Amino acid sequence: MFASLFVLLYIGHLLADYPLQTDHQATHKADRSAAGWAANLRHATTHVVTCTAALTVGAVVLDDVALSAPMVLAALLWIGASHALIDRRWPVQWWMNHTGQTSWAANGGAAHVDQTAHVLALALAALALAAG
Template sequence: MFASLFILLYLGHLLADYPLQTDHQAAHKADCGRDGWFANLRHASTHVLTCGLALAIGSAVLDDVDLSAPVAALALAWIGASHAFIDRRWPVQWWMTHTGQTTWAANGGAAHVDQTAHVLALVLAALALVTA
């Protein structure tokens, strides 16, 4: 069941991060102030909705997906919160600065570290869903 859940969550993530993310959200989700937080939380909400829809469809059509509603709600809350945190951009920059990756960060590496952090959050959500 873990593989099915991870693939469903990853699909929801990709949909929310690429075709469903607006230019405004991408440009402003890390900005300080009300507008930045608004863009960030709208983007994170898109993740919650797309991942929730993917889980619902998977639960309806796949034999190996059996979900606990309360645990699914917690997993989706985790996905939204972790995505909002990572997308403030400073956590990725902090990580890269403190792990000796400043040259890689200056040459486009932050996007890779960002996506790796998101995938880690999805793996943790899928693990929580299978252990419930």
Template sequence: MFPTLFILLYLGHLLADYPLQTDHQAAHKADQCATGWAANLTHAATHITTCAAALTLGALVLDDMTMSLPVAVAALLWVGATHAFIDRRWPVARWMKFARQQKWAQHGGAAHVDQTAHILALVLAALALAA
């Protein structure tokens, strides 16, 4: 069941990060002000909503997919919270400095590290759901 759960969460992630993320959210979600926090939290809420919709659809359509509601709620909150944290951008910048990847960061590497961190959070959520 883990692969199915991960694919559904990843689909929700892709939908929230690309077609459903507004230009305003993308431009301001890391800003250190009320507008930045509003953009960040609205974007994180979109992740929770799309992942919840994907998991619900999977539970309705697939015979072998069962989940505990409390675990599903916890996993969705984890997805939203980790997404909000990672998208503040400083965690990725700090990691890349620690890993001595400043040149790669200057040439677009931060986007890859960002997405890898999001996927790690999704894997952990899918593992919790499958357990």
């Protein structure tokens, strides 16, 4: 069940991060202002909505997906919160600065570290859902 859940959450993530993310959200979600937080939270909400839809479809269509409502709620809260934190950008910058990746960060590596952090958060959510 873990693999099915992970794929469903990853599809939800890709939809929210690429075709459903507005230019305004992408540009301003890390701004240190009320408008930045608003853009960030709208984007994180999109992740929660798309992952909810993906899990719903999976639960209806796939035989191996059986979900507990409290665990789904916890997983979706985790997805929204972790996505909002990672997209503030400072956690990725902090990581790269403290792990000897400053050159890679200056040459476009931050986007890869950002996506790796998101995928890790999704994997943890899928594990919790599979265990619950």
